[in-house]
Amino acid sequence: MSKFVIPTALKELRFHLSQTGEASIPLRNFLTKNYSSIKQQSNNQLPVLIRESYGIPPSLTARFEKGREVKNSLEGLDEAGVAKAVQDILKG
DSSP states (O other): OOSOOOOTTEEEEEEEEOSSOGGGHHHHHHHHHHHHHHHHHTTTOSOEEEEEOTTOOOEEEEEEGGGOEEEEEOTTOOHHHHHHHHHHHHTO
16 A cells, blocks of 8 residues: 555645755655655655745645645645645645
């Protein structure tokens, strides 16, 4: 069983984080461990964008069909919390 189920309606995942911020450490660790898994499950068809900017809080934005976007803040979450937030947003 795969860790993440990528819905066909999902068109893009965007992760925003700070290169040096303490709040972004769990997200950086999550991406290091799970980026390739997410890409493989989508057959490398899903754009997974990682946007780094100094001092911004970590967040995740998912763009679905018809332009619908869902954005979640990942601030204050540990690595397991980030994984749960990603799973929740993938459910739609």
